[in-house]
């Protein structure tokens with residue numbers, strides 16, 4: 082054959098392939114989720130997330146230092162609230178000496194350069210396991226948003242760099258921004274979980290925090306997996322209300338959404354490679370059905386290639402060892 086061009090030319094050797102590589106993972110792309118528990122010097126493996134742990138605050142601080150030394154630049158904090166502190170209004174979420182607020186202070190003082198992001202939603206604190214306040218079997222929007230805005234201010238006061246509302250209530254980005262401004266927290270960023278789907282892939286996370294909904298599901302606030310255009314509407318609303326970063330969640334099953342969101346906004350786009358997506362790869366690798374490292378890197382690259390500027394990932398600490 083006489084061909085104009087042979088596309089295999091650019092795949093011929095490892096050096097050439099590297100030269101023309103379009104997508105490259107770098108340490109600062111990642112946000113590492115961390116699960117924090119009360120107590121001292123303890124770690125608990127999460128049964129449905131093999132290789133991932135809940136740590137007490139002292140060990141969390143050590144991990145945070147280690148992550149920063151390895152090149153990671155950001156963590157996203159979640160706490161496991163003791164059952165006796167849970168109620169319907171999420172009062173513990175506003176406790177200035179609550180586990181979240183203590184954790185923010187401890188990490189920021191040990192590793193000031195590390196970007197500390199915090200989950201803002203009521204589910205870990207809710208006796209019903211829902212992201213908002215429950216009235217007559219419904220998750221009420223406006224009363225929840227009031228608490229979320231106070232929660233965000235409380236995290237900002239403790240030193241959080243970004244608050245990350247993951248609740249999917251309407252109007253919460255605007256309300257949080259306004260309360261932060263009124264409280265003088267003009268440097269606190271908002272990473273908005275803008276297109277968060279009602280996904281079965283959050284199951285292992287709910288095991289980690291013991292935060293599964295006590296009744297019903299989250300479909301009246303999280304998005305229907307069947308919808309695409311709605312994701313753009315959610316994202317544009319959050320942009321208009323003052324989000325600094327918008328996020329799509331889950332990631333691997335929503336690569337089309339990541340791409341469309343990336344094309345619709347001028348803000349950085351994050352994607353959350355969620356717990357169930359982590360556990361799937363772990364389980365397949367444990368059975369010898371997939372090569373672990375190749376699967377993790379291919380999946381993570383796909384998320385970035387789709388358009389994610391930032392990736393929240395349980396694989397991040399391991400990926401750091403490989404890239």
Ligand code: PBG
Nearest residue numbers: 202204247282283286355356357
């Ligand atoms: C809570 C929250 C969830 C996740 C992040 N924040 C669970 C949920 O909405 O039920 C899921 C993260 C994961 O699965 O890795 N609002």
